[in-house]
Amino acid sequence: MAAETENLRELITRARFVLFDFDGPICRLFAGHKAEVIAEGQVRWLEERGLHGLLTEGEREHPDPHEVLRAVDRRHTGSDLVAELEERLTQQELRAVDSAWPTAYADPLIRTWLAVGSRLAITTNNSPRAVRSYLATRGLEACFTPHIYGRTQDLHLLKPHPHCLNRALSAMGAEAEASLMIGDTPSDFQAAEQAGVPFLGYARNARKEKLLRASGAEHVVNSLELILNLLRAHA
Template sequence: MTSDTAQTEQVTVETENLRELITRARNVLFDFDGPICRLFAGHKAERVAGELVEWLEGRGLHGLLTKEERDSLDPHMVLRAVDRRHPGSDLVAELEERLTQEELRATSSAMPTAYADPLVRTWSAVGSRLAIATNNSPRVVRTYLAGRGLLSCFAPHIYGRTQDLQLLKPDPHCLNRALNGLGAAPSATLMIGDTPTDFEAAQGAGVLFLGYARNDRKEKLLRDAGAEHVVDSLEAVLRILLDQP
């Protein structure tokens, strides 16, 4: 067997495995930032994280974060770090609202993920039930989806960040809320996510998982976490849906 033949056979097997995964799913849970869009494509997450850190420092709370947390350039890491030290506090509530406002600003320059819009519309049209399960604010998700004409494909099943930040993914809380809201069996439900925490949450909820990786680094992180099925484009998923009788 030549290397080209072996490679062709491997691609065929992967395609069939993906087809089985897609056709088994009667319910689909999407992560938001990644599979649906790049929320911070124009309104950079790094800048948002820096502004949250500056806001804390302006309140005399420089020592609240470690150097790693201050330098993380990840606004969610900053928020969760403060919540670990002051859970349920007014400080956390105010910081979370500041992050939500920044996320809302980001929706105007968010970049739709390639093939996401037609994939969502097609999956909805063939009768699958869809939900969003995300660590972003549900207000942000609704704003973005409404702007793309996609809200009706999901509403009211949008499950995002709550005031209890301990329940963010990798905790399966928002996935379990989605399952309950849809009345869905985990075995007939597929989660599409782009991070190891999405995969961990899917495992915790007992649902199938498909990783979306827009670059090699993202794919390696998903594979290293244990994700078996990963695609670098949603086009392959859309083609399978369109090929179904």
Template structure:
């Protein structure tokens, strides 16, 4: 952290629990039912249908129908569900003060996420945090093959902020965040709100993991 000049935040996890009041499992089930209602259940394997992860459903359809109107409509349906979820998202403990402290210290902050940038903007505006990140919000685009673990959104953030990878820090809570950071050459700090999350991160190769952002905030405030 001593040489960090720009912090790349994943959104759902380190900043908030997006689906705290609007189940991601229900969203995934809704996308599967929507496909089945159009006779397109064959686009998903059994494990994909049962994944309970809307991004798994979206990626699966994009692999078979890349760039299609079907994928665009499915992505928009997911975005609308994410926008609904943003209204009941639960802020991650200590994230807001950490964001404000880093901003006050002059660090540049960016969002690098697989969620829609429209959702990020809605949440940050509601928390009064938009000015801490604007214009550096890099989220899901129509090019779904570039979602993390592909480092595309990290590369976009680094280019836009004029930052070298070794002067950045990525904060994420999933193996895909870690893998994207490793591919981009960006130091990675894992945030794990429970033991299961920590095990997934460490099994992926992450070596620096905290269970509370208070730990990070304390280090930042104690730096000379």
């Protein structure tokens, strides 16, 4: 336990650039506006347009609206259909901001990391419009602006592709080894690995931790409080 804490301390204190995933480490975006309900709405919207056969049965039942969007994009890359479906998802994410739950200790962690001189960015598969809207409700937008890198209509560049991480590193003039990504999914870990960025997993429950560990993530915490305490002790 002591060795793991020391490893975490080194990982955290050497990070001059910190890349946060959004939904998970910063908030639970869909806490009050469920992602599976949004996914069901996407499927209905496609069916109403006579596109029932566009998705497989597994894709129609998938609880993640991002996966439904990806499935349509694989078959109609760059089409007006994909653009409209992406905008509908963005509108649902903006609606979800009103009922999002802040992740415990996220706000003070962000402010503390900024106060000790690190530069911060958000690298997410969510819409950057939804990210900015949420950050504004918490008074945190200035902590990240202009370094918010989210979903574009080039859906093949969503994580696990490292595109948004590479954009952040390039814009901040950051070296990958002097950076740290905090994420809560295997795709976050895979994107960080491809970008050469050290990774710290955040798992709010045992299922999330199991998935992260299985993907290869070595460092995983169940609360951001530990990170905050280590950072404050070093300040």
